[in-house]
Amino acid sequence: MKDANSIFAACGTTIFEVMSRLAVEHGAINLGQGFPEGLEPPALLAEAARAVAAGPHQYPPMMGIEALRRAVAAHALRFYDLEVDPMTEVMVTSGATEALADCLFGLIEPGDEVVLIEPLYDSYLPIVRRAGGTARLVRLEPPHWTLPRDQLRAAFSRRTKLMILNSPMNPTGKVFTSEELDFIAGLLIEHDAYCVCDEVYEHLTYDGIGHLPLITRPGMRERCLRIGSAGKTFSLTGWKVGYVTACPALLTPVARAHQFLTFTTPPHLQQAVAFGLASEDEYYRSLSVDLAGRRDRLAEGLTAIGFEMLPAGGSYFLVADFRRLDTAADDLEFCRRLTIEAGVTAVPVSIFYQAGAIRHYVRFCFAKRRDALDEALNRLTRFFGHL
Numbered sequence: 001m002k003d004a005n006s007i008f009a010a011c012g013t014t015i016f017e018v019m020s021r022l023a024v025e026h027g028a029i030n031l032g033q034g035f036p037e038g039l040e041p042p043a044l045l046a047e048a049a050r051a052v053a054a055g056p057h058q059y060p061p062m063m064g065i066e067a068l069r070r071a072v073a074a075h076a077l078r079f080y081d082l083e084v085d086p087m088t089e090v091m092v093t094s095g096a097t098e099a100l101a102d103c104l105f106g107l108i109e110p111g112d113e114v115v116l117i118e119p120l121y122d123s124y125l126p127i128v129r130r131a132g133g134t135a136r137l138v139r140l141e142p143p144h145w146t147l148p149r150d151q152l153r154a155a156f157s158r159r160t161k162l163m164i165l166n167s168p169m170n171p172t173g174k175v176f177t178s179e180e181l182d183f184i185a186g187l188l189i190e191h192d193a194y195c196v197c198d199e200v201y202e203h204l205t206y207d208g209i210g211h212l213p214l215i216t217r218p219g220m221r222e223r224c225l226r227i228g229s230a231g232k233t234f235s236l237t238g239w240k241v242g243y244v245t246a247c248p249a250l251l252t253p254v255a256r257a258h259q260f261l262t263f264t265t266p267p268h269l270q271q272a273v274a275f276g277l278a279s280e281d282e283y284y285r286s287l288s289v290d291l292a293g294r295r296d297r298l299a300e301g302l303t304a305i306g307f308e309m310l311p312a313g314g315s316y317f318l319v320a321d322f323r324r325l326d327t328a329a330d331d332l333e334f335c336r337r338l339t340i341e342a343g344v345t346a347v348p349v350s351i352f353y354q355a356g357a358i359r360h361y362v363r364f365c366f367a368k369r370r371d372a373l374d375e376a377l378n379r380l381t382r383f384f385g386h387l
Helices: 015-026 042-054 066-080 096-107 124-130 149-155 178-190 248-259 267-277 281-305 331-342 370-385
Strands: 090-093 113-118 134-139 160-166 194-198 224-229 242-245 317-321 361-365
Touching (some): 015 331, 042 267, 066 242, 066 267, 096 124, 096 160, 096 194, 134 149, 149 178, 160 178, 224 248, 281 317, 281 370
Parallel strands (some): 113 160, 160 194
């Protein structure tokens, strides 16, 4: 038989699926894959049920139902003072991962260079390569995740088409500062490049740290494509509802890619998300407070066990250095051992890098039920207490 596409064939199965299967096989508490538990807003579930009962049940508009596009625009104005035309500058997608693919397939030409910051979400690089782009990788290193400005500047060239920026960042929990964003903006202007802004964790920030979209910085309105996720904002990852906000000149080619990927998204879920985006301020505040409490609960327990915890200003992930507990294992071996022997699943941080010596950090998801977090800590305490 002839070979399949070499880029996707070389990817294998995503580590999140691999570790989740292993967790099921061994009855482990899954703190690896990033899906939340016990945070789903009942009002949104009721609105989705109402919308399903009411219909319609046929294809909605390709760009998304008007109610959701208007809700996305109103949300941008409400939280970021960003004025958006809902009919020409907003598109609904079947999740943020599809939105990312739409942006990359719609904008990259073969030979274009794309600047990526490691550690990076696993869908970025395969899509960049499949679109014909050449990746220019810049690394953030633990434990401080400092932006290496000289290396970032060196990654840009006359061939740079765009950059992908993830803030708040998975897996680091880093929230980029206004100074860092302005530095990035300067490079984009200097090299006439765009930025695909993965902002799915925009409402998951803590300790008084606020999310600042790059699109709001001077000179960025016509250069940025801002991606949001109802799955993250409303803890409904299975709904797969995302949205892209960009000026018409950028959104038009992205929409062309979208029409041949998923074309549209279930209208009933779109209606419920439109309802949810209009939630009172208390919803967004309480979400952050609740998750900060779960973060602190898990971080304190892991520290007591012997992990060295790295700070997390956003997302729902904690990164931990495990060298105090095991100096011999690499992170993949360590995660397999935790799952099989301790009954708790984490994800190795090295999978977010292409190469290098990042081999003793693991990622835990804290957006889980409190009883699950407590049981995970109990299991880890028993396991490491017997070593």
